[in-house]
Amino acid sequence: MLPTFGRLPRTRRTERTARPLTILVVLLAAALLAPVGLALAMPQSAQAIDDGTLGIRPQLESDFFHIVLAPGAAIDATAIVSNYTDAAVTLLNYAVDGQSTPQGAFALAAQADTRAGVGAWVALDAEEITVPANSDLAVPFRLTVPVGTTPGDYAGGLIIQSPPVQGETTTGNGDAALRLDVIQRQGVRIYLTVDGTASATLAHGDLSWERSGDSITFALPITNTGNTILFPVTELSIDSAIGVNDSLSFNTPESILPGATLTLRAVLTELPLIQAGTARATLQSDAGAETVSTSLVYLPWWIIAVAVLVPLLLAFASWRTTRFIRRARQAIAQVARAEQGA
Template sequence: MRLLAAVAIGIALLGAAPTPPTPASPAASAPSVVTWGVAPSTAKGPNGRPAFAYKLDPGATLTDYVAVTNHSARPLTLNLYASDAFTTTQGGFDLLAGDRRPTDVGAWVRFTQRTLTIPSTSRLNVPFTLTVPANATPGDHAGGIVASLAATTADAQGNQVAVDHRVGARIYLRVTGELRPALTVKNLRVRHAGSLNPLGGGTLTATFTIRNTGNVRLTGQPTLTAAGPFGVGRRSIDAAALPEILPGGELITTVRMTGVPPLFRLTASAAVTPATVGDQVLDPPPQGGTAQTTVWAVPWPQLVLLALLALVGWALVAARRRRARQVAQALAAAREEGRAEASRQTDPNDSATIDDRTSRQDLTPPRLGSKQ
């Protein structure tokens, strides 16, 4: 049972489940719905307090009242007791199971009567005493006063199951003495999920435990920081504020950071900045904690893109060199052909023949009688 509010309404479905094969009559098959509430009170009735909040010295005793109200149209018999509180791993405020014996503030509460029979639509203002042991440790002690209704119901297989319906109000007791407010971070686990987009970053997911190692209930602000080698690409993100964590309690939180560049090896740091619950002022101020680990973030898409670019660049260089060789070969062939042509034009034998022919033509005398 999670104790969510000081004045809560319990709803229990009463009546035995029909046993096949004998069908139940309509009147017998309709269970009765009963509701009841628990709230801090005075001898005259509830006074609007959200919880039982006290600050006492070791050895001190006080008397207070709890109002148990039956909102149903029939009498209701309830069990009244106190129990110790704890923080669930999801950050909820819960009480020990009804069959577990309290050892803290739940054991310091005494009632004059443990069983109540409340008439329909009526309220009882029940007194109780709270006695702080002389050796009680300083700091916050949390618990709750519970009014429970035991009932039986049938599970999916038709078996009879005992169910304890509980409604209660919180108790916050601070025992005077030295306060040591502190939160620590442990069990940091980080993983990096890359993106298929080589131009985008991946997602860094960090899961860690925040534990209240002090003696004061605290809340806080978790922060996740990630950076590559030598602090390259350093980024930080704040997670949602924490619910209250009771002394000795712990919860697990998860923080996600998107757009984280894959820089091969990332260093991730989880930290928590403690804060007080409500408007209380603590002296000394709360101490925070940090945890650090590393995670591989290999940029596979970027490496593939780089390999493709390198392959394209190599192909372009190879094609350019091939064209350069072809051009060089063509120029060499042209030069060789030019040399051959020039050699043919300057051959000595060919020149002598031409000169002799020219000389003979020049030495032939003109014919007489021809017209000049």
């Protein structure tokens, strides 16, 4: 029988902190032939940092929200927003989906991104909140899982976003002007498990490598094809008849959410002159263990050139020698016939 959900999504120990996520979102304002540029928002993903001025955290947990619900069920929860400054602050307050970055980090989507999971299922009382100076404010919300939702792990978060802080305007060459506005964007993660049958499966692509200078970079694309959050660990072994024999570790992703794809990488430095062997990557996670391999063979260009030119030179020298001997024999024969005729 397959295992069923009824657990809390597993989180890596390295992501447990006493403070929530933080990010600085930079708004780049640029306009040509104008003294001040127009602000263009460029939101980025949230990271687990607290800058000491604003914060958001669960009311009843130390790090993130961990919720288990059945399809069609709902739960009321509360986030605590902290204002550590000496002035009241008004903040935008909204929910977003979670995502895995190509590098394997957890991120909270931008405000303008489409919301299809947790970000769409969270209902807040207000889109804007005001937190008094040096105070905490309780922000209640309701998370409702739609009927018919596919079982599995989902992730998202609550975001607090400060008003833009206008930067100074600088003028470059000509009449172009540049202004850098800053928005503070912090978030707290919501890990949701929808009850049902768990399916932990992880697909991988081909193991490839690319040499650059004195190093080789190995790449292994992976995709979480199941419905649980996975924490893959991958090791690389190099077995060679000629060259280096070594073991390497691929970069370890924080997690990989269901449906996400990322590329694991490992770097081999201090290469030998000649390499002829096999590289094997062992991928381990809750989905099991798999091994994928590729040949690892390379020669410096000058060795290849020598290997091609030497046989050609030997063949040319042999041809010249054979030709010389043939002509010498013909000359000797002509002299002999001339003497006989005399």
